[in-house]
Amino acid sequence: MPADKIQLLDKMFHPKSIAVVGASSSATETGWVKRLLDFGYKGKIYPINPKVKEIQALKAYANICDVPDPIDYAILNVPARSTLQALRDCVAKGVKFVHCYSAGFGEDGNEEGKRLESEMTKMIIGSSTRLLGPNCMGIYCPESGMTFNEGFPNEKGRIAVVSQSGAEASRLVLLCRDVNLSCSKVISYGNAADLDTPDFLEYLAQDKQTDIIALYVEGVKNGPTFMSVVRKCRAKKPVVIMGAGTTENGARAALAHTASVTWSQETWNAFFKQTGAIPALTTDETADIIQGLTRIRKMNGQRIAIIGRGGGIGVVATDICERAGLKVPPFSKETQSKLREIRPDAGAGLRNPVEPKLGMEGATEFYLRGLPIIDADTETDIILIHMALDIYGGNAPDLMQTMSESAYALCAAVDSIKKPLAVAIFTGGRPETVLAAAAARDILTKAGIAVFSGVESAARAIAGIQNIKSPKVSKYEILNFFERTGSKSQEIISPDGTSTIRNCKYSRLNDG
């Protein structure tokens, strides 16, 4: 990406001034102006509303062109029918980025919506204005104080989220917050009438504030470009992608959501294989993989040591890991005999999976005496600790305290462990158990230990980060793939080599 384009996009995340066109005049309701003020945006805010003189103690202007100062970023919060005039004003004013929050465009499925979106795109051609959206939530950037959700944390972190869905982007930010992970930059970009995934990815690939990129994509407009930019990112940092709308009616729903023409799962599978991006099927899975990438140290293999109370739970955990493509082999004879010294009456339950003694004391003791033995085991590469807190501890009146103490003991024990490690705490729905688990999760994640809500989540995160591979085949091959699966995807290759891939049974016209 040319340096000037990087500088430009940098301004999108760090605008010196934001105008809110159609600013809410309500004193109590949280509109865009109040949200930015509350979140601590440090630039200048210009409310645009012809009906009032002041909004949130800031002077309101009747039109964006009346603002005496330059505007870096404008949020359009007006009905769809008024957006063309508002955008025209922004272009005239020389606004650098217009975020069209309003919906009612291509995704609406009627001719008028499509016409409006097409007019918007035409209007900015040749201007210095770039368009974000329409039909999207815009930017969250803790560093500059921009947000689209008043519940987002102020802490800045190392995760970037690029999402066509504002709701899924929000869920991901909050799921990360729940495990003490924060974001560098989040972009909700809706219909992508102008700025699109490749623009954001090129910027994020070189962004020194970002270690991991997560995508929620409904529609890819240009397959080879997308592929090439994902590969470019992958060469520098992990990219986790949730491709949505992959089923017949999911595709139809995506068309109604962001006017996107989606890919089939088959197309995505080939894409993942050939780019080394990590696939995720849900936002929860995306969050799990992000945590794995952040907190699980590099693995030398996929052989898991499983520790936790409950013989049956160990059997099921083993099945879950092996179904996820991992292996749960027996410990070495040496490990087994050393474990037998600390658990002489455990019978065959020392071979992997292994059970600590009962109770929080049993778990704590095992962290101190058992973990180092398993750390030295030659037959396993990674350690998974499961805690079925719903049954082991669920009745204890002092669960919050004992669980927290046990979590601190684990933090201390892990310090001297060389193998990568993950913890799965499952709780059921009993509030007391959930709160005790949340407290322990907080202690562990603050110490940098990955904590998942179940063995399934942990296994898919471990398997997910295992899958990071270099791209294996050439661009030619994926084009070939798209041709081979022509019945499910149509590829339009233009003479200059760019191409578009479509695989949707539905078009805007025949959508029921």
Add this chain to the structure above:
Amino acid sequence: MPADKIQLLDKMFHPKSIAVVGASSSATETGWVKRLLDFGYKGKIYPINPKVKEIQALKAYANICDVPDPIDYAILNVPARSTLQALRDCVAKGVKFVHCYSAGFGEDGNEEGKRLESEMTKMIIGSSTRLLGPNCMGIYCPESGMTFNEGFPNEKGRIAVVSQSGAEASRLVLLCRDVNLSCSKVISYGNAADLDTPDFLEYLAQDKQTDIIALYVEGVKNGPTFMSVVRKCRAKKPVVIMGAGTTENGARAALAHTASVTWSQETWNAFFKQTGAIPALTTDETADIIQGLTRIRKMNGQRIAIIGRGGGIGVVATDICERAGLKVPPFSKETQSKLREIRPDAGAGLRNPVEPKLGMEGATEFYLRGLPIIDADTETDIILIHMALDIYGGNAPDLMQTMSESAYALCAAVDSIKKPLAVAIFTGGRPETVLAAAAARDILTKAGIAVFSGVESAARAIAGIQNIKSPKVSKYEILNFFERTGSKSQEIISPDGTSTIRNCKYSRLNDG
């Protein structure tokens, strides 16, 4: 099952007297005697412990043979090496059921354990004593006041659980409790040296207190018998089965857990197809399916109407449902135009999935005005409401109250709805949101509405209960199947037609 055998097993769940051999003399620790007393067991309890005169204010006996009254049920809580003598005493005393809680038998993987287990089995031949276990938790029956976990509810319900794992049985009981579902009878039976799954299933098939049977099975000792008894059950009530140890190392772990030789997933798949039992891969999934069977009314088809905030969340929910084998078709034109009357600015977001207006008021309004329209839709059979509470409501300070009010409104609205309905509430891990969701779940489930922790859970429950079918092929065909897949399973057919199926790569001898 002959009437006398039913009467006999009935006594196992309703013993008039229980002896605890090896009763704990600790005043504070919860042993078997204290647990039974606390839980409200109404029969007579006889602690057996030669070292003390009294336990929990009950006269203690040195030996079970010293008890002057008859004993229906004895719990052996002595080291494995002492169990043979204890069992011999029980047989001499004429105890009807001996529950061997102690572990250290076949599952231990050594010759001594195997010998002890085999001796126990021989010892009861020809006697009036039946053996439960060894290496198991025994019976939970709220009606008679028997329990093996002090956190289990006292309420009796209509779900029976038959499980080789005490931990998984406990998790299932508690996951059901979390959604206000209770059990009739729960059996944790470990190594199954004597009484085994077919015995329990035959009893439960005719048990008028039981509507649904859930199984956790590691090893099936006699394939055709198991198949025949599951079919017998299925003719009367739904049977959900979690077959564990289906992977290579899961099989090894099961061998170490309950000395079981497990089936491969392939064998289980054929079994499910041919019995009409419902498969579940995890205990959470088992609980979801049980809730679906209990609370989701009979469906006329598998076409789902999806309601909830969040365009992207709707797309992903659609993908999840379709991947689970369900369909999310567009609503009829009539439904769409009626929905447009109440949501004139929703664009294409009315076709299915459909979005209510923002906020709890938006949801509540939709329950009253939108639900009846979707109830009348001809293109869908079942309604799924999703609530991404982590983002829609997660910041509200009065979330507990607004969410509870909205839940009551939904209860009222559902009263006049004819279609089956399910609710998915997802929360992330923020304690306030989790507690508000728990309160709403309590309100909804008490009103008989099925509430799941996510769209994936709801979809697998709906798909699971959709799968209830009559057995399609004859016994001959499954035997054939086992033969065809001989490389993965060995079948030993004896001349009288009984057979045993084995599919485990590991034996006790070569297990690492």
